[in-house]
Amino acid sequence: MRIEFELDARTITVEIAPGETLMTLLRRIGAVSVKDGCSRGDCGSCAVRLDGRAVTSCLLFAAQADGRRVQTAAGLADATGGLHPLQRALVDAGGVQCGYCTPGVLMAAMDLLESDPDPGEQEVRTALAGNLCRCTGYVKIIEGVRDAAALLREAEHD
Amino acid sequence: MTDKLQVVGHNERKVDGRALVTGQPVFVDDAPAPAGMLHLALLTSPHPHARIRSLDVSAAEALPGVALVLTHENTPTRRYTTAGQGYPEPSPYDARMFDPKVRFVGDRVAAVAADDLATARLAAQRIVVDYEVLDPVLSIDAALAPDAPVVHDEPDSDAFDASRNLAAHATAIVGDVEAALAAAHTVVDVTVETQYAQHAPIEPHAARAELDPAGRLLLTTSTQVPFHVRRIIAHLLQIPVHRIRVVKPRIGGGFGVKQEVLIEDLVALTTLRTGRPCSLVITRAEEFVSSRTRHPMRVRVRLGADADGLLEAIDLDVLSNTGAYGTHSLTVLSNVGSKTLPLYPTAAAQRFVGHAVYTNLPVGGAYRGYGATQGQYAMEVAIDQLADRLGVDALDLRRRNHLRAGGTSPIFRELGEGREGVEQTITSCELPACIEIGAQRIGWAAKRGQRRRDGSWVHGVGMSIHLQGSGIPRIDLAAANLKLNDDGSVNLTLGATDLGTGSDTVLGQIAAEVLGLPLEKVLVTSSDTDLTPFDVGAYASSTTYVSGTAVLRAAEDLRGQLLEVAAAVLEVPVDDLRLEDQRAVAADGRSTSLEELALRSLYAVDQRQLAANASAVLDTSPPPFLACFAEVAVDLDTGRLRVLRLVAAVDCGQAIHPRLAEGQVEGALVNGLGYALMEDLAIDPEGRARGTDFGRYKIPSTLDVPPIEVVLVDSYEPTGPMGAKSVSEIGINAPLPVIANAVHDATGVWLTRPPFTAERVWRALNGE
Amino acid sequence: MPTIAHYHRPPDLDTVWGLLRDAEGSARLLAGGSDLVLRCPPEVDTLIDLSAAGLAGVSVRPDGSLAIGAMTTFSDLLVAAPVTDHLGGLLHDVLADFGSVLHRNQATVGGHVARARMSDLIPGLLAADAEVVVRTEDTSTRALADHLAAPPTTHVLTEVRLPVARGPAAGAFTRFSRSAFDHALLNVACVVHLDAGVVRTARVVVGETGVLGRRLRAAEAALTGRPLTEATIQAAAQAVVAELDPRQDALASADYRRHLAGVGTRRCLQRAAERLGEVA
The missing domain is CATH 3.30.365.10 (Aldehyde oxidase/xanthine dehydrogenase, molybdopterin binding domain)
Known part of the structure; x- marks a missing residue:
């Protein structure tokens, strides 16, 4: 079947198998910031935002994205490649080690920051509970997301 | 500075x-697929111990899109080790690319290369294997039983004593331990038994092979050891080193499991046979079951001390379960001694005796901590037990005995990486400062021994001290x-x-x-x-x-x-x-x-x-040091154990990048925390690993991790670059003993079998 | 990958039902997606996506009962005050620890109830005497307990209803697990309805793997007709321990689960009492 959806502000029209997952489709068409860590919805590496909500793309059928809006970590930076404050803050806090979980973390964190401009530590922990990271111990990821919130609040004031 | x-x-x-x-697109599997790329799928053994009588691959080969089926019948037979170590590897050559005998559930039986992954997987399931099922060896004790089945009965085994299921053996003896223990004022005797754990890098093993325009083999792989991969693949497949290029792009974590040459041989041989590019990314279940694990161990430590708590004797007896193959069996075993004993040089008599046994269980390998994790757990609990018996503050007891700058340990000389070691004098050690800073942050003086109650919860604090190394002297x-x-x-x-x-x-x-x-x-x-x-x-x-x-x-x-x-x-x-x-x-x-x-x-x-x-290539391996402190709470109603806070004060010399150094310690601590509290690659009675996904094998999430404070203590290692030592492993050794010791402080029970699940704690509280 | 040949996203419930009926067992309803991706039966070749059929949202019905549309996600449910306030916060207890945000954003109430496996939500709903609205050729409402015991073979679960409590009532839920985000070893949901200071009716429900939610009648009897005192609560907890015959598996022994059920019952009843302003 053929579906059409918005991927990081581009319109994608693509032929899919109705049983294909969204994760498989995205990686197949080159959206490889979406990672496959477990294919079972346990690790969060494949997280994307579907109509503004972070979800595990490995547990969605690609067909479910038809007519909807999909955002990935690759779409966060601006058109000239300038990093989003969240990307900057996460790297600078030391929240990126191997980087494999990072795109998924970014998606879950964006969800949080759009609904809560000043999340406390516990709110960040709750928001990222579905994103497994084996490198950082989460300390600096949590710090990075809170730093990003501060950066975004400053930008709001300016 | x-x-x-x-x-x-x-x-x-x-x-x-x-x-x-x-x-x-910086990871192995992110690169666009080259034209004609084949995908590999594995068929692995459902039996823990069996001989393959025959294989029928005709149905698999007949499937449209299948290009190649690899089995023991059409692949190189020379023996090798998957351990990515220096040459010659100090691990037995006990593996074959495919072996007519399978030795654990998850052992390789066949690999199928096809145009797409679904076809490859379908074809792998169509291979008919006739197994002669053998009695399995499913525990350390079973391996050592007098008439145990022999896991490696091949006549040319180079393991320590394969006929008795002994993959490796290591000893180090200084002084007369038995005499010193007999004469000691106080003796404690502690045995801990650690479990299987898996590294769980979020990126599973991934490798691609292709032929470059000059016809050379290009391997792009998620490895920690590209040069060892090149050498080992050349040896295994009998192609010259100069015909192989190995590239490691970004990789999604390793923690030791990517120090194994686990899948590169399959993509390499497929490409050499077919001329087509080939990709293999193993599944999460294969990562858990068929790759590598932390060696489970039974570690017994006996300490003898005088009335003031000055150590006189340490006896460390270790049984390590290396599983079906002896990868890193000798060196991980040696490290239990060489990374545990030197911390306490006051004991004039020290003995280390270790055996690594073969079983029909998942294969042990290199895992962050590399034996120190198991050994230091036993030792640091024993130190607390000694303090408890003597009525001495556990912090003071450690201060009286630990290694210091200018000091040395005879163990450095006696025990190396599977051979004798290298003598060294400690040129930097800020452990006293680590202990002081950590104790202050956790509030040791105010909280230790208080057993503060909060409803059904009781609180306690604990500590432990640690060392690791900085490379392998005169080898790396x-x-x-x-x-x-x-x-x-x-x-x-x-x-x-x-x-x-x-x-x-x-x-x-x-x-x-x-x-x-x-x-x-x-x-x-x-x-x-x-x-x-x-x-x-x-x-x-x-x-x-x-x-x-x-x-x-x-x-x-x-x-x-x-x-x-x-x-x-x-x-x-x-x-x-x-x-x-x-x-x-x-x-x-x-x-x-x-x-x-x-x-x-x-x-x-x-x-x-x-x-x-x-x-x-350096003559010394200056240890980083770490003092860890934990505050825990135990629910007396349910046995639920919560770690409320972890403080780790670290001496890694001059930190080149402080934030990355902290991140290494934080990550290692949380990996160790998972091992202490929830991670367990448990084996069912048929020898199958139960946890094959993150739903069953839990690793810590953000909600499982307490506030963690890492303090990098001012230090300078004169032999290190810019004063630096290494720091990546040490933190993983701390959670087991620091939590066990804190739980004792809270409740009076000693936890000697991780993971410390609520039920285990509840049973311990009930005197079981 | 499931071998699916057809995917439909019908615009209304009538079309959904027509497609489902005509597929004669070869179709599955697709709610959030998560479960079907992992466990699509081999005979299924058709997916019917419910996302456009107007089944999402929470509303208060004229009689005061709550209607939760089958396609309401757990994230939306967690911020639906009528639901989380219901029975003093019973479902807030369930929802606050339910999965990760990634799952809550995706999983739906209807999909979760329909999959009928180990669940933290179902014991909560059973303790709240929830009903389900089921569409077949016509539309019917029945108790969730009856529905789970004997679900119609082909049906569309369209709504979960929470009846309004008459008189003071409150509940609580608790779960025990290895890690924060894990299948529960066991969970407990309790609800008590008071009448003139004594318990008029009580619900004590325990869930574990293989048991979606079992009502413990002896414990409920131990509560009924008595004031909600510490002694009553202890008696109920003891009745749970005596009555329950939990499973033994790799994660926990039966003994330990039985013990946890007692602790969980006591804690839930104490919290319910607090929520009712009763001193327990």
């Missing part, structure tokens, strides 16, 4: 940070090249392997510091066997110390060359010059830019490429 440093000691942006945070070799470019930037090429730790950044910082460059003008290329010089790879906490020394030496060499050119330009003696802010500056204040020096050398006067190469 740091105030004089421009780059080292500063939290520079990670050199790969931008690529990672924008989701660039690292090399680095530096080359000057037109604009004064340099290319730093090195074999060192960044597996997410940030070593490309840290090593770049060392070069930048020496050359007076900002980090962005050091262009780091690592881990390509064609383009970069040799390095053993990322293991044994070697990179910052050993590879860092190679970089330092290369940078100093290049600096010397730059200063010579500058001396000619500025007409001053070399000794009057220094490099700073991208300029060579004379004592009188005149200066010339590195760019000018580069242009002059490349295009004008005395033309040559300014470049340097240096190697490092």
Whole structure:
């Protein structure tokens, strides 16, 4: 079947198998910031935002994205490649080690920051509970997301 | 020190940070598939121990799209080890690419290459295997039973004593331990039994093979050891080293499991046989079951001490379960002794006896901590038990006995990496400061022994101290090249392997510091066997110390060359010059830019490429030190154990990149926390691993991790690059003993079997 | 990958039902997606996506009962005050620890109830005497307990209803697990309805793997007709321990689960009492 959806502000029209997952489709068409860590919805590496909500793309059928809006970590930076404050803050806090979980973390964190401009530590922990990271111990990821919130609040004031 | 440093000691942006945070295609499986690429699927054994009577692959081969089926009948038969260690590897050559005998559930039986993954998987299921099922060996005790089935009955086994299921054996004896224990005022005797755990890198093993235009084999793989991969694949497949190029792109974590050459042989042979590119990414279930694990161990430690708590004897007896193959069996075993005993040199009599046994269970391998995790758990609990028996503060007892700067341990000499060790004197040890700072932060004096109640919860605090190493002395070799470019930037090429730790950044910082460059003008290329010089790879906490020394030496060499050119330009003696802010500056204040020096050398006067190469193989392995403190609460109603806070004060010498160093410790602590509280690759009665996904094998999430404070204590290691030691492993050793000791402080029970599940704690509270 | 040949996203419930009925067992309803991706039966070749059929959202019905549309996600449910306030916060207890945000954003109430496996939500709903609205050729409402015991073979679960409590009532839920985000070893949901200071009716429900939610009648009897005192609560907890016959598996022994059920019952009843302003 053929579906059409918005991927990081581009319109994608693509032929899919109705049983294909969204994760498989995205990686197949080159959206490889979406990672496959477990294919079972346990690790969060494949997280994307579907109509503004972070979800595990490995547990969605690609067909479910038809007519909807999909955002990935690759779409966060601006058109000239300038990093989003969240990307900057996460790297600078030391929240990126191997980087494999990072795109998924970014998606879950964006969800949080759009609904809560000043999340406390516990709110960040709750928001990222579905994103497994084996490198950082989460300390600096949590710090990075809170730093990003501060950066975004400053930008709001300016 | 740091105030004089421009780059080292500063939290520079990670050199790969931008690529990672924008989701660039930098991992093995992110690259677009080359035309005609084959996909591999594995068929693995459902039996823990069986002989393959026959295989029928006809149905698999008949499936449209199947290009090749590999089994023991059509693959090289020479023996090897998957352990990615130096040559010759100190692990038995007890594996074959495919073996007519399978030795654990998950052992390789066949691999199928097809046009697409679904076809490959379907075909693998169509292979008919006739097994002669053998009695399995499913525990350490079963392996050692007098009439136990023999796991490795091949006649040419080079294991320690395969007929008795002994893969490896190691001892170190100093003084008369039995006499010292008999004469001691107080003796404690502790046995702990640790479980299987899996590294669980979020990226599973992934490898691709293709033929380059010259017909050479290009392997792109998620490995910690690219040079060992090249050598081992050449040996196994009998192709010359010069026909192979191994490239490690970004990799999604390793923690030791990617120090194994687990899948590269399959993609390599498929490509050589078919001429087509080939890809294999193993599934999460295969990662859990068929790759490598932490060796489960039974560790018994006996301590003898005088009435003041001064240690007189330590006896360490270790049984390690290496599973079906002996990868790292000897060296992990040796490290239980060599990374545990030296911390307490006051004991004049010390003995280490270790055996690694074969079983028909998942295979042990290198895992962050590498035996120290198991040994230090037993030791640090024993130290607390001794303090408890003597009525001495556990903190004071450790202070009276621990290793110090200027001190040594006979164990350094007696016990090395599967052979004798290397004598060394400790040249930096800030453990006293670590203990003091940690104790202060946790509130040791106020909280210890209080058993504060809060409803059904009771609180306690505990501590433990640790050491690790910085590379393997006189074995680990690292090399680095530096080359000057037109604009004064340099290319730093090195074999060192960044597996997410940030070593490309840290090593770049060392070069930048020496050359007076900002980090962005050091262009780091690592881990390509064609383009970069040799390095053993990322293991044994070697990179910052050993590879860092190679970089330092290369940078100093290049600096010397730059200063010579500058001396000619500025007409001053070399000794009057220094490099700073991208300029060579004379004592009188005149200066010339590195760019000018580069242009002059490349295009004008005395033309040559300014470049340097240096190697490092070091005589010592200075240990980083760590003091860990934990506050826990135990629910007396349910046994639920909550870690409320972890404090770790670390001596890693000069931290090259403090934030990355902290991150190493935080990550290691949380990995150890998972091992202590929830991780368990439990085996069912049929020998099958139960946890094959993250739903069943739990690793910590954000909600399982307490507030963690890591303090990098001021320190300087005189033998290290810029004063640095390594820091990547040590933190993983702390959670087991520090939590066990804190639980004892809270409740009076000793936890000796991780993971410390609520039920286990509840049973311990009920006297079981 | 499931071998699916057809995917439909019908615009209304009538079309959904027509497609489902005509597929004669070869179709599955697709709610959030998560479960079907992992466990699509081999005979299924058709997916019917419910996302456009107007089944999402929470509303208060004229009689005061709550209607939760089958396609309401757990994230939306967690911020639906009528639901989280219901029975003093019973479902807030369930929802606050339910999965990760990634799952809550995706999983739906209807999909979760329909999959009928180990669940933290179902014991909570059973303790709240929830009903389900089921569409077949016509539309019917029945108790969730009856529905789970004997679900119609082909049906569309369209709504979950929470009846309004008459008189003071409150509940609580608790779960025990290895890690924060894990299948529960066991969970407990309790609800008590008071009448003139004594318990008029009580619900004590325990869930574990293989048992979606079992009502413990002896414990409920131990509560009924008595004031909600510490002694009553202890008696109920003891009745749970005596009555429950939990499973033994790799994660926990039966003994331990039985013990946890007692602790969980006591804690839930104490919290319910607090929520009712009763001193327990």
